[in-house]
Amino acid sequence: MGMTFEKKEEGRYMLNVNGYVCPHPQIYTKKALEKMASGDILELFFDNPSSGESIEQMIENDGNELVVKNVDAGQFEWHIQKS
C-alpha cells in the first residue's frame, strides 16, 4: 500500500497516506495542498496520530480551514479547504 493522490470531482481531491509514519503524511499534505487551487477541498486519510498534531497547526498557520475532522480507532479522516 502506497500513497495515493486522486481527483474525486471538480475541486475535490483525496490523499491517502495510511500506513505512513512521520514525516510522510505532513509533507505529502503540504505538497498536495500546494498543487491545488484556492477553495478546493482535500480529503485526507492517515493513521499516524502524531502527524495530525503537525498537520493541524500547519493548516492554521497557512490560513486553510479544517472542515471535517473524524477519528475512529486510530483512523483519521480530515477534509481541508484551501484558502
Next chain:
Amino acid sequence: MQQHVADVTTADAAVAKMTLEEEAKRKKKLWALGLLGLFSLISISTFVYNEYYIYLSVYLWFGMIYGMCLQYGRFCFSSAFRDLFAIKVPRMLVGIVIATLLFGLVSAPITAAGLSTFHAAPVSSHAIIAGVFFGIGMVIAGGCASSSLYKTGEGNMNALIVIFSLSLTQALFADVGGWANNFVPEAWTQSALEKGLPASITVTDGWVDQYLAGYVWNNPAITYAELLGMPNASIAGAFVGNLFVGIFVPASLLLALVYALYWRKGYRKKQQKQGKDVSGLKGELAGYWSMITANKRTAIAGMILGIACALHMLVIQGLRVKFGFKNAGTMLERIGWDFGLSVQGTVFDPGYWYVTTQEAQWVGWTLQKMGIENLDNIYFGFVNGIPNPAINPADWMSLALIGGAAIIALYHNEFKFKKPTWETAMWSAIGGAFMGIGSRLGLGCNVGAYFVRVANGDCSGWLFGLGMAGGAYLGVKFFNWWTERKLDKEAEAMGL
C-alpha cells in the same frame, strides 16, 4: 410503507454500528486497565520477593510516566526540528524547550544539594558530528529514539523496526574491530593504550574503543557552572551557571529566533485579518505567547515530563543512599544476578531517563549468549555490562515506557496495529542504523546526549542539539525531494 421499513432498517444498522464501536472502545479501556494492573503486579510481586526490586520498579514507573507524556503530547524530538524545516510548524520545538526548562528548574535545587545523579560528558566537536548522524537518522526513521518507543506502544510496527535497527547497530558498532582498526588514527591508539585499562579490555582492537579512550576521554567533561568557576553542588553553580546561563539564556534566544523566523509573520497576518492591533512590544509579546501556548497538549506533556525527569534523579539517588551502593551492579550481585557485569562490577544505571544504551545491551546480551564475545570492548565490558534484560533497570524503564504509551493510546482509542510496508520498513531500518551510529559517537541519543545534558548544564548538550538540527535539515531536504518526485507522478496523471 416500504420507505418506512427502509428507514427503520438503516436506523437499526446505525445503532448496531454505534453499539459495536462503543463495545470496541470499552474493550480497549479494559486493556489499558489490564496493562496498568500487570505493571502493578510486577512491582508488588518482585518487591515481596526481594526489596531491592523496588529500585527497578522506580525505573519502571518513571518509564511509564515518560511513555504516557510522550504519547499524550505526541512528544517527538525528531518532529521538533523536522516539522520546523519541512512544514514550518514549531509546536514540538516549543514543547521540548518548555520540558527542558522545567527539567532544569527542578534539577537545579537537587544539583545544588549535591543529590544529582548526573555526570557531564566530554565536550568537543564529536558531539556535533554525532548529532548530525543522529539527526539524519531520526528524520529518515520517522521518529527519534524515545518517540520510537512510544509509537511502538501505539501499535506502530515501523517504530519497532526502528528500535531493532537502532539496538543492533549500536551493539555491532560498539564492538567492530579488525578491518575497522585501519581507520583509527595512530594518536588515538597510543592515547588509548596510555589509559591503562584492564587486560580484559582489548583497547587496540575496536574502532569505538580507540575513539573513546584515545580521543573522546581526552576532552574536558564540564558544565556551564564549572566553566564559570563555580561548583555544580552550590546555589550559584546550579542556578546561575547551569540553569540561567546554560539553559535559560540559550533557550530564550532559540525561541525568539523561532518566533521571528517561523511564527511572527503568520500570527500578525491572522490578527490583522481580524482587525486586531499587533503593533509595539505588546503585540510582539502577545505573538510570542501565542506560539508558546499554540499546542496545549504538547506544552502540558512537556511540563510533566520535565518535572518527572528531575524527580526520577532524586528518587534513584535516595534509594542508592538507602541501600548503600552507587551502581545497580552491586545490587544485582547481592541478589545473585552476576552475569554480564562490567569488569568494574557495574551495569548501565544512569539514574535518569535514557533510551539507547539499554537497547544496545539486550542485543549485546543476546550476541554473548550466541557465543560472540563482546565484553572485551569498553562500552559493554568496562562501563555498562550486558546484564540479563529481565533484570536490567533501564530495560524496565523502556518496556514500561512502551506500556505507558499503550495505556494512553488505548484509553483514547488511538491504538492501532500498524503493519509496515516495504517502503516504510526500509526507512525505519536505515534511520535506526544512522541513529545507532550517532548514539554511540555522541554517547547518547536525543534524550541522553541532548535533553538530559542540556537540562543539567552540560556544555556538550547544545552541541549535540546543533548537530541534530543540521542532520534533520539534511534529512528533510532528502524527503522533500523524495515526496515531490512521487507526488508529481500522481499530480501529472490528474493534469495538475
